[in-house]
Amino acid sequence: MSNEHYIERYGNLLKQETLRTLEDKIWPNTFVLEAPEPFPGFYNYYSDHPVDSKPLYIYLVLKKLYTLEDITRATQNIQKYFKTDFNATPGVVHIFNRKIDVIRVRHLDNFSQIIDLQRGYMDEGIEFKSKPTRKVEGPAIIRIKKFFILEEKQQGIFFDMVEKDHGYFLIPKQIAWKHFEDITRQVKFNWDRPFFDAAVGHFHVKFGIQDMIRIYYPEMSEDYLFEVRKKYLERIK
Incomplete structure (x- = not known):
């Protein structure tokens, strides 16, 4: 994207989404959340037709807080070989009085790619939080840092x-x-x-x-x- 009229900015966004625990097609014993409907009522966000098999917004829950540089460098390295032009950005999820550090991921082609993406981040030294004993599902306030x-x-x-x-x-x-x-x-x-x-x-x-x-x-x-x-x-x- 080289149009000279475009402006690049860094900033934050704060919004509410309903999140739920994703239990299948993820790295064993890791904590992953998904937003099944990130824009309530808008089923054609990625397509003119509903697509049940495509992940919309995925949140990889981190074991600890990583810097923006840590996440950006890891993402940049993974994008060199990953098959899909995914987008990832760090964020914080507040749900049920819990604060959770995450990587928010968009534009995956299918759920099967999640485990490969997690493996890529682990190869870059990023550690993920273990899956909680109880399934998490409910409204969450999400703050993301993005370009x-x-x-x-x-x-x-x-x-x-x-x-x-x-x-x-x-x-x-x-x-x-x-x-x-x-x-x-x-x-x-x-x-x-x-x-x-x-x-x-x-x-x-x-x-x-x-x-x-x-x-x-x-x-x-x-x-x-x-x-x-x-x-x-x-x-x-």
């Missing part, structure tokens, strides 16, 4: 050049998670186009921070993103 490749359509409005139908807009200040949930609920209940998924986060820019909101909407358009931004900004005081 973005963006195109700025208008000032403060961006489209993701890697993830389809993902858009971002800047907001004037940081929003606590509970406040963000409340605002999102207000926007959805007071609009005739409420079927979107939202996350809150920030970009690191010029030694500072720009707060933003991420919107996922099938067939995302500049007009739609501009309109949903207006709804949020009306409620951010």
Whole structure:
């Protein structure tokens, strides 16, 4: 991806997903979570037709906290030979009052690739947490650290050049998670186009921070993103 108009950013995203323990096709006695529906209601995220056999978002649970450099170098080395152009980024999952360090993985072709990917990370010195005695399933708050490749359509409005139908807009200040949930609920209940998924986060820019909101909407358009931004900004005081 070499378009000179694209912008590279590093930042964070915070969102809620329902996660559950994945028990098959993983390295023995390791802890892996999956988000079977990362964008509730949007079954065509990867395809125009539902695909039951493809993992969407997978979370490899780590034995300890690794640095961004550790995870990035390991991922970079694995990508040199791995058959699928997967995406991986470090993160933290909060579920049932537990804090879990993870690698979030996207764009695997099938579940059988998970065990090969785990083997690759183990070869790079990354250790995974043992499977808990009880199955974990429920809502989780997830914070991920990631790199973005963006195109700025208008000032403060961006489209993701890697993830389809993902858009971002800047907001004037940081929003606590509970406040963000409340605002999102207000926007959805007071609009005739409420079927979107939202996350809150920030970009690191010029030694500072720009707060933003991420919107996922099938067939995302500049007009739609501009309109949903207006709804949020009306409620951010």
